[in-house]
Amino acid sequence: MKICNSLSDLESFRDRLISERRSDRIVLRTCISTGCKAQKSSKLVQTLKSEIDRQGLQDKIEIRKTGCHGFCEMGPIMVIEPENIFYCRVKPDDASDIISSIVSDGAVIERLLWKDPATKENIRYERELPLYRKQKKNVTYRSGRIDPTDIEGYIAEKGYTALGKALSEMAPSDVIQHLIASGLRGRGGGGFLTGIKWKICSEASGDIKYIIANGDEGDPGAFMDRSLMEGDPHSIIEGMTIGAYAIGAEQGFIYVREEYPIAIEHLSRALKQAEEYGLLGNNILGTGLNFTVQITKGAGAFVCGEETALIISIEGRSGTPRSRPPYPALSGLWEKPTIINNVETFANVPLIISTGAEDYASIGTETSKGTKVFSLVGKVMNTGLIEIEMGTALREIIFGIGGGMRKNKEFKAVQTGGPSGGCIPMSKLDMPVDYDSLKEAGAIMGSGGMIVMDETSCMVDVARYFIDFLMFESCGKCTPCREGLKQMHQILTNICEGLGEERDIETLMALAQLMTVSSLCGLGSTASNPVMSTIRHFRNEYESHIYVRKCVAGVCKKLFEYVIDEELCNGCGLCRIKCPEKVVSGEKKKLHVIDSGKCIKCGICINSCKFDAVKVI
Amino acid sequence: MKIPIIIDNKMVKVDRGTPVLLAARKADIFIPTLCYHELLEPYGACRLCIVEVVQNRQRRLVTSCNYPAEPGMEVFTDTDPVRKIRKVLVELLLARCSEVPVVQKLARRMGIETSELKKKETKECVLCGLCVRFCEEVVSVSAIGLSNRGIEREVTTPFKTASDTCIGCGSCSYICPTGCIEMVPDKTPGMREMHMGKLTLEPCTNHYQCENCSTDQQFLNNLKKEVTRFRDTFSRFRNQES
């Protein structure tokens, strides 16, 4: 017997959960997602638990193991309800202090608060953190709030209301109309209109149809999808089930890479619980809808995130893209009409159904609706997982949410869209972040990676880094992508090593043009973005590498030298002591000199000098 | 049902869904190809067969070997963008396989003598996948496959050891346009060896005595028929090319 056999069962169950909520309890929302777990948050939870047990406080204090809060850099993160006091870098040793402070006077433990590096002040409440203040948490709202391994937490937070509403009040075609009206575009990269994709699939002939959630997330350093799968798995499942209803599918797949064990565990539990509660399986909520979902584990190749490769990989063959058409919506998994969407796309679906398409479409820009989750990393003060309204200016993200640049360095570029994204320069910082503006600037939304770079990044080297990644991660099937990347890589390497030639930029552009128009899949056709965007916005750096043989950022070792500034050096001798090659000479309190010929450009001197006296020329 | 499509201002009638490449061949219009073969599923890997297609007033670049003919479609095989793409593709292939005759011939046809590109290699395999696909789709043994990704992709046997499924039919060697799967007589009478890079494929363990082979006889007969048919088509195709 299922726990909910009808829509009214679900509603009364939810009401009961809400009414049974204990408002007098103190809740320690502790993150056990990948980032915090790596910092021993499981141990922390254990210690807290034994401390609570020891003091017999089970009734008063609840530990809630949650998904990602977004501020992973500062993990382990803990938020104490009801006031939502924010603690960071909490160690197992802090457990007893935390419990004592709660039971005694409720005083806040200052050393666990986050200190704003800009103002040097301690921030007490979650809502006051600069990283959180300007976000709009719609999709990530529950992650960090509920226990992702307990379906009841999700249900109590309005979970599965959208499914209930779709099944009881809407025809499948209404669901699709809603999605179209909402303007939701795919969050996995291409930004295709989700409603249109679903419509095409719903109209495709055939009784058997499939739904696939793409949780492959192959971009190195990205963790948006992982956090969502770990922190709020039911939102994805609910979105998929609504999709199943809309197009008439009975079988779904979630594709997750093997390296995401926590995501796999939380999703598996969520699927099992959803079945037990009557929200998956046969005759869902007594409405006659049948839908089951299984998890497929991927081996973790970047190209397997591409939809046709992913489908082939679910079929059990090696993941190599195939030509489209036919598009998966008409002929996908086992040649049946198939919807494939990113996991974040699916998590948006319940929001649209619950709040209505119009409400949903009221946020964002003309052509990009809703919010988008990004992983903000690099040389900014605050890094982490952020969700912003579409159309938010880059400046707002980097200098508002991100808190500006580290070490007072100058901003140079922000790279968006993963390996095949592009670099956006200072002059475009006021640009709104949406699909079309990013594309116009030579970058892409991708799945939401955002890497901030400062003056110490060489843009030719950055391009080379991404091309290097892609060259090994392309499947190698088609000529332009495989051979084009190889040639690009050679040219970029030459330029970085001081062997650049006058026609190199032109050749790079010709190769880029070829790859864009003639590659078989999206990897090849976007792979030249890192090169094209850096040539477009930072051509001077290419030229100074090629013609002047200089790398002003001090990255390409053969193209710069370190010198010590006469005026700034006070002769402290730190660089002389630290230099591993012992090529710095000078007497105490006198100007020091680097022997350029013998210097290996390790950069230790420049990073150790407290007076910024070591310069790149 | 036959439908008319227009290729370079010529009208051709073909079955709906026929690959545009075949429609063009029917009209005697040359489109270069490396990875297409009539006996195999289109693969779309070499990209040489790219043409421009105008459909519903939209102009697109598509690979003709796997793009289906539809009513009202117009195809252009010799426009500026197409020529430009072919030229750079061939240059890329020439940089990879500078000593392979098929590639050199293609290059000359495009007016390229030597590749100007930076990375020059003397690989023999163009990764057209014909050998692997033939072994899988026609011979049905999948003794060889494509392994690794990106620039490391290569044709090998599983685990790079002598294949125990190879029946030594020689199809791969025969179909390879670059001649990089060599087949040489072995010292043992009736045996032959196939060289694929450093690999030796183990040929038929039954010394080609098909009559008393444990393999299904029906299968062997079909195989022989397929191979004969393929050889015919292939030699016809080669004659056309030259």
Ligand SMILES: Cc1cc2nc3c(=O)[nH]c(=O)nc-3n(C[C@H](O)[C@H](O)[C@H](O)COP(=O)(O)O)c2cc1C
């Ligand atoms: C090389 C490559 C890698 C991709 N990786 C992913 C990925 O990791 N996750 C994802 O959702 N989409 C990825 N995509 C996009 C998918 O092909 C597909 O467009 C997407 O899953 C569709 O979902 P959406 O419309 O919801 O974005 C990738 C595309 C390419 C070309």
Ligand code: SF4
């Ligand atoms: S574009 Fe790259 S990844 Fe895509 S099919 Fe071609 S070689 Fe493979």
Ligand code: SF4
């Ligand atoms: S070995 Fe020959 S047939 Fe096989 S992929 Fe290479 S070039 Fe093509």
Ligand code: FES
């Ligand atoms: S013949 Fe069409 S892609 Fe090779």
